[in-house]
Structures are given as structure tokens and as C-alpha cells.
Amino acid sequence: MEYISKENTADSPVNSSNKGxxxxxxxxxGAGKSSIAQYLLQKHSDKLAFSISAxxxxxxxxxxxxxEYYFLSVDTFKENIQKEAFLEWEMVYEGKYYGTLKAExxxxxxxxxxxxxxxxxxxxxxxxxxxxxxxxxxxxxxPSVDALEQRLKARGTETPQSIQTRLNKAxxxxxxxxxxxxxxxxxxxxxxxxxxxxxxxDFIQ
Numbered sequence: 001m002e003y004i005s006k007e008n009t010a011d012s013p014v015n016s017s018n019k020g021x022x023x024x025x026x027x028x029x030g031a032g033k034s035s036i037a038q039y040l041l042q043k044h045s046d047k048l049a050f051s052i053s054a055x056x057x058x059x060x061x062x063x064x065x066x067x068e069y070y071f072l073s074v075d076t077f078k079e080n081i082q083k084e085a086f087l088e089w090e091m092v093y094e095g096k097y098y099g100t101l102k103a104e105x106x107x108x109x110x111x112x113x114x115x116x117x118x119x120x121x122x123x124x125x126x127x128x129x130x131x132x133x134x135x136x137x138x139x140x141x142x143p144s145v146d147a148l149e150q151r152l153k154a155r156g157t158e159t160p161q162s163i164q165t166r167l168n169k170a171x172x173x174x175x176x177x178x179x180x181x182x183x184x185x186x187x188x189x190x191x192x193x194x195x196x197x198x199x200x201x202d203f204i205q
Contacts, residue, residue, distance in 0.1 A: 020109045022131060023048070023116045023200055024180075026124035027140035028170030030152040032186040036140060037118045039193040040200065047204060049108045051115040054080070054089075056097045060157050070101070088119075088126040093165065098123065114204065121173040128180070136203040138196055139180040143187040145171060 023040075027033040041050055054070040056077050065071045072080070077097045080086060089099030098120060108115040117127065121139075128137045142148040148170055152163045177183055182199050186192040 021114050021134050021136070021204070022051075022105065022127075023114060023203070024124045024127060024135060024137040025116060025118050025140060025196070026121050026137065026180065027186075028121070028142065028148060028173045029166045030148050030155070030170070031140045031142045032151070032189060032192065033118055033140040035189060036184075036186070036193050036196050037116055040116060040197060043197065044200075047113060048116050048200075049111060049113040051100060051104050051108060051117040053104075053117075053119060054086075054097075054099050054101055056095070072097075087130070088123040090120060090122050092120055092169075100127070121176050125176065125179055136182070136200065137180040138199060139177050139183045140192070140196075141174070141177060141183055141185045142170075143185060145174075147187075 025033040025037050037050065041048055052066065052068070052070055054072050054077065056072055056074050057069075059065070059069075059071055063069065063071075074095065074097065077089075077099070080099070080101070081089060085101055085103070086099040087102050087105065089097060091097050100117060100119060100123065105115050117124070119127070124137055128135050142151070145167065149163065149167055152158055152166055158166070184192050184195045184199070
């Protein structure tokens with residue numbers, strides 16, 4: 001599996017005068033970070049806003065451009081890499097790029113809110129390294145790899161080969177859990193949401 005990532009090392013990744021705090025939720029695929037992010041955004045829409053990632057993968061189901069993701073062609077994504085428009089980016093699977101646009105974070109800070117980033121483990125490590133104490137990174141951990149497999153199957157959007165690829169990657173990503181500030185084990189979603197909520201409210205205050 002090819003897994004390429006890049007930390008953008010520009011001196012000013014975003015407009016430093018407006019740079020504020022941020023929240024990172026990261027996890028292996030299927031661990032529930034997106035569900036937890038949705039809970040937090042619905043309950044605290046006055047404080048938090050979703051940082052929309054860019055990707056070259058095709059939309060799934062009812063996903064819309066500019067809502068769940070910015071869906072870009074590979075050529076457009078690479079043009080943005082050359083222009084240093086990304087805070088972080090990576091090729092998570094062969095030919096599938098994901099990244100966080102600097103302008104997206106600035107948009108949220110300019111609105112007076114804190115960004116919640118729902119990103120992959122490698123990208124999360126890069127962002128945490130750049131923002132230090134201004135960033136709260138939460139690793140969402142599945143109760144087991146078997147539970148993760150059942151969740152991926154229950155989605156009904158993945159092929160058996162895709163599920164196996166994601167499970168192989170998940171085993172690798174779980175080894176990075178100690179690199180993050182906090183860990184929430186998502187065995188029961190309601191409890192995991194409340195745990196993440198308390199961590200974030202403590203951080204904001």
C-alpha cells in the first residue's frame with residue numbers, strides 16, 4: 001500500500017494574525033469520528049464549524065461538493081499542492097488524495113468560530129506538530145478491529161476488497177494513538193460523543 005503524505009512547511013501556513021485554536025478528530029476509517037463531529041457541530045454550532053477537506057475520491061451516496069468535501073480532480077489537487085494551498089495533504093490510497101486547504105481554516109476563524117477537522121491520522125500528526133498547544137487532537141479508537149470490520153460492512157458502501165484495504169490501514173493507524181492529546185474509545189456512540197464534548201469544552205474555556 002502506498003501511503004504518501006506531506007507536511008506543508010511554509011513559514012506562514014495561515015494568516016498568523018487571525019490564527020486561533022482548532023480541534024482535530026482523527027481515527028481509522030469506520031471508527032466513528034464523523035458521527036462524533038456531527039454531534040458536536042449540531043450541539044455547538046455557535047462555537048464550532050466543520051473544516052471541509054478536499055479530496056480526489058468520487059462522492060458517495062448523497063454527498064455534495066462544498067458540504068462533506070471539496071471534490072477535486074487529481075490535476076486540480078496537484079495544482080493546489082504546487083501553489084502551497086494546503087496546510088497538509090496525503091495520498092491515503094492509490095490515486096486518492098485528501099488535504100486541508102489553508103483558506104478553509106481562515107474562513108472559519110474569520111467567522112469567529114473554531115474549526116473541527118475530521119482528518120486522517122498522518123495529516124492530524126502534521127497539523128498537531130504545527131499548531132502545538134493551540135490544537136486539541138482527539139483520537140477516536142474503535143473497541144476492536146473486529147468491531148471496526150462490522151461497522152465498515154454495515155455501511156454498505158464498500159467492496160470486500162475495499163474493506164480489507166481499510167482494515168489493513170486501520171491496524172497501522174492504531175499504532176499512532178499515543179501521538180495525540182486525548183483518546184476516546186467509541187464502543188457506545190452516545191457516551192463517546194459526550195466524552196469528546198467535555199474534552200472540547202474544557203479546551204475552549
